[in-house]
Amino acid sequence: MSNAELIAEAGKIVDVAAKDAPLTVRGLTVSYGNKPAVFSVDASIPAGSMTAIIGPNGAGKSTFLKGTLGVIPRLSGEIRIFGKPFHEARDRVAYVPQRASVDWDFPARVIDVVLMGLYGSVGLFRFWRARHREQAMECLDRVGMADFATRQIGQLSGGQQQRVFLARALAQNAEFYLLDEPFAGVDAATERAIVAVLKDLKAEGRTVVCVHHDLSTVAEYFDRVLLINVRRVAEGPVDTTFTAANLQETYGGRLATTHIDELRLA
């Protein structure tokens, strides 16, 4: 929030530059019971950026994402997606949940899951047409899973499941992608494939936000970071924000200084 575009208007803070930014969050608080998991977090994600949400386990990273998208109810806070309330900008957003959040023995083939990303664009009564299947196959091809289209999803490895979830989000053809731990427990090939797709999205001018847990790859994959530990610690470009001091503040004593030194920090 260092920029001077912040002006006060009738006692309310208005960020002029970020008015139609993919995501503007003001004072988001989400709690389970009476303990806030996310407390009064502000964030502003500029268009075309790739942001990592970083913080220790239980710091509310996933909760922040879900609160933003209205998956779980929020206690307070204002969310603007492209300058509008979420329900008005829903078509421009795609969410990739943690793969552990679903039962993979569900009766569906890989292509069926990707087609779920097209539910919004096909009517209630209409059936799938060839062009829908082609679209879904293209998305599977982008994540290197085209050969698996007719596999039962229960037979996939963790990394393959993650790529199928990404393909489903690609099918939505959104402008703003929010991913919850896409690199958690995946193999190296999957990680390469996902990073390549995310960088492509960025190159096309789309915006990407990932909950991320591997500090060693932050500088390589992302250009911005949002450091959260229940409260917002810092937000900004990797160069200036992904610093030892900020990490120490985010992780507290849990992250040894020597470990920070090993990271490729700015």
Added chain:
Amino acid sequence: MSFLDYFINALFLQAGYNSALVAVGAGLLGLAGGGAGAFIFLRKRALVSDAISHATLPGVGIAFMLMVALGGDGRWLPGLIIGSAISSGIGLLMVEWITRQTRLTEDAAIGAVLSVFFGLGIVLLTIIQTMSSGRQAGLENFLLGSTAGMLISEATTIAIAGALATAFVFMLRRPMTLVAFDPEYAATTGINVRHIDLAMMGLALIVTVIGLKIVGLILIVALLIIPPVTARFWTNQVGPMIGIAAAIGGLAGYIGAVFSAAAASLPTGPIIVLVAFGFFVFSALFSPLRGGLASALRHWRFQRRVHRRQGLLALARREPIYDGFTLRILRQSGMIRPDGVATLRGKTASQKAAHDEARWAMARRILPDDSAIERYDGLTPIEDMMTQDQIDEIDRVIAEQTGAPA
């Protein structure tokens, strides 16, 4: 007429007007139950539908009393259905409310609502038994179902409501699939998960109340759950699963009703459930996709392939083989002589296996991101999974490294 003659007559709707009516009605009911139940099963809410069905009983009692008090016939089915729908609707909302507003889990809420409503219902039925007009009411038939004395208007009611439920399933198939698979993602795409869940339970409610007469409220949950569980053995896709579940439900309802009509002293509900269970057992054992026998056979074949491959690789490396099963397989397929020495055929096969293994090892190094590497089961020859160009490249690198000409 013997039982069997009657059964066969009834099966072809030749055993009289009433049996035909009940058989068709039960078939339609099973059809609707199987279709609606598919989503309830996928959403893992089978027990909620059990609470819904038990919560119908007070409604039946109160509706009967009201209709008698108003000077009408207490047994008028549409009135009883409306009463039961209201009371089970209240039960459903109570389960929902307890789960959302208190820290109690859903199973505790289900247990509480189910037993309290059922207890209240039994008290009301007992009171009705003591009323002068209640003695002949036969309301206790709503517990386990009965095929006796069905009216054409009742069959029509079941048919219309069943068709309505089926149309509902068709219309909501996509949002219900998405909510059952991934509710959080569904919420971000604009689906109101709570409304879809209530609609799903509304479907269970429709099936329950129209099933009161034939199957009875205690066992109707079986008609919602056994058909989809059975269908799951035959398919890995939601669409076909709904169709198969509806077909199994319809058949179980039809056959069960016919059977029960042929042996008039047996209550209809339990018979229908047992017929459905018969389909379940058959599917669990014999389905080629997920049935027990097919899985056991696949496992046995795979195990044989693994042992054969391990044995051949051991031969190629001139290592001793100790595993009795491996030795037996190699002997049976003529790879080794009874004394354990490799035959000519065994030598060729073992060299081929070793060569294939070396190619795969190189493929993993130089083509790590190829999808064939991911799909490789450890046994399939590389020629079956990679292109000739890829294999030529692999052979070239191997030759380079061993110094031998390609």
